Amino acid sequence: MPFKSTDENITGGKDFPDLYYEEDNLVSLTIDRQKVRVEKGMTILEAARWMGIKIPTLCYHEGLTPWGGCRLCVVEVIKRGRSKLEASCTYPVAEGIQVKTNSEKVQKTRRMIVELLISSCPNSRTLQDLASGMGITEIRFKMEDNDCILCGLCVRMCKEQMMSGGIGFINRGAKREVSTPFHKSSEICRGCGACMYICPVVTLQCRGRREPGDLCNACINVCPTDFGF
């Protein structure tokens, strides 16, 4: 008998178990053909991850406000018969919506986004891994050599978790970048390094003083807060 792609085959005849919450605080929706009831106020990304569905992200972090900038987490949301691509990290779950996290359209869009990002920032291992995972073997745009993908994680980390706000975005459009005000070293930056810790694309680099061929060892005797990050 051929495999029938119905809910029964996937969940063994039962709907996905509900989260244990108050009844009136739940909304039911369908994610990848599985009916599920989740708490109001959750985002689609949270609901999908709780169900074990993988959605790639770059600008999302559990501890920070969702931002919806990288658009890598796009999913197809079908509401009142109309299908739209939405960023799952910011879209709140709603009664009766249908979500496709891995449709052809979604895959195509994600691949294009990774291709766009990697052509600007080819040195990032995260992006390279994503590209390989998606089977992107060719970049059709002119290669550039930037580092930052402007996901804004560092900016939010600095402000929301480190309570500082030493860095922010400056300029707009293609000239946008992350920096301190007026490119000068910021008085409120404590040099905590949280921005570097959270950056998804740049591997931590040593910024100590170093002559070619020298072993730096700057970290041995220096207090971390003395670094001029």
Added chain:
Amino acid sequence: MVKIKSPEDLASLTAKLQKEKNTEEICITVCMGPGCLTCGSQKVLESLKEEIKKRDLQEKVQIKETGCHGFCQKGPILLIKPAGIFYQQVIKRDIPEIITETIINNRIVERLLYVDPILNSKIIKEKDVPFYKSQYRLVFGDNSLIDPHKIDDYISLGGYSALAKALFEMTPVQVMEEIKNSGLRGRGGGGFHTGRKWESCRNAPSPDGVRYVICNADEGDPGAFMDRGLLEGNPHRVIEGMIIGAYAISSNEGYAYVRNEYPLAVANLNIALELAREYGLLGKDIMGSGFDFDILVVQGGGAFVCGESTALMASIEGKRGEPRPKHIHTSERGLWNKPTALNNVETWANVPIIIKKGAEWFSQIGTERSKGTKIFSLVGKINNTGLVEVPMGISLRDIVYKIGGGIPDGKKFKAIQTGGPSGGCLPEELLDLPVDFDELTKVGSMMGSGGMIVMDENTCMVDIAKYFLKFLRDESCGKCVPCREGLKRMVQIIEDITEGKGEPGHLELLEELTQTVKEASLCGLGKTAPNPVLSTIRYFRDEYEAHIMDKKCPALVCKNLIEYSIDELLCTGCGSCKRACPVMAISGEKLYPHTLDMEKCIKCGICLEKCPFDAIKIS
């Protein structure tokens, strides 16, 4: 100034002003809109004042400085009432003659009259000029009757009576229903039903009862100046609309977000607000109704993206002007997370008219799903540049040929771009399309805020797409990847195509990229940004193919794909081109055919302009 404390006060003031208005008195109206100002209407006005003073005519003649009349092509414009004589392209020198001939001797100065280009006859009265004749100036018409610095001018035309009607004869819900029934749709671009927006804003929960109304006057489309014309010429109509809107959704605080590049609009709006406050039409206890409302003017910082509602609100809040996801509408959670009704200048200006004349009357104008009139700014390769107001459903052909007067120099029409930078270019086949929200969207363009750019046969559509894309690339906020990176790459690909480096796969790559940018971008700017490319590929694909395959620019615009040469048979060796060439690429002896050095030529086109014998050829 006496405060207006009841609707009766307003009615008696209106009656008094109308009575005072001497219909016999000669009134010279000078257009002080941006178009006429740049043509020198300030000087015209000054010399007019001087001349009147010199001849001691102050008692007899009144001078009125008004906002834009719309016919910017023929500025500075002078309108003499009560006869309704229309003088165009008036300069300082003409003033003494106008005073002697028209004012004193009651004769017409023939050379200042508008000449009908088709019939070649001179037209005396404004209402007979074809540019005005085919229009329906419902919102914009009062501009030529009002001095924006004088609230009495507006009140004498029945201004603020719609507000009195709303406050004293209608409940807020009735006002909202009236707007809903009228079918008014947002004039800023989206075309969302205004009444429905107000309803959801009114019904949205706000624990402390705070709601906001915002007037979006951050008009940034290249070549569009409708909101500017309204705000500079008739600010009270916008203010009245906002107060009525605030009453309908029960808001006590409003903001007018005006573009920083419009200093005159800011100044006029501030003066108007101050005057309205002095009359008690704004502030605490408006007209003795017990309803409080005030408006604060906020100036933008020069970002195009701040015309997007959420970015605009972020900007008012003092944050970076950046859009946020709109899964919850701004009418429910907008400015400072409170329910907010944000509408465009033109939408607000329509509100008093609907309240005054009724939803039923208003809904008779226009098409089934787009009601009322729309102001367009008609620019580009067209005879009559300016602001035109037409009923919805009029055909593009009527706008271009009847009102616009066709294409200059007898050239052929090629395309019309509607909806600002993120609109689409429509070809001649679609000229009979009725202009309304849905029809324009169907063919891949949009109504937008009302920009209309006409292009003739000398325009390269790939070059046009490149121009709009570059504008959007620079104006994108850069928050989301598809818009920031996607537009950057689209510009690169199109630049390659126009430089002759196009490859066969480029068109398909462009189409794939536009799909992603369109579907995955965060806000309206990104979602509509590919429109210029998509529509030009859809209607002018052969031009793209000519650029890519044959390395040719059919319109002879793209510099890397054209070559200049001198026709030896036509060249007389006069030397005009040689003298004009900025890079000394032309050589030759006098009276002998000259030669052009292709190595040096930068294809600036100066020689083409200078040659009196048409000997310079482009291929």
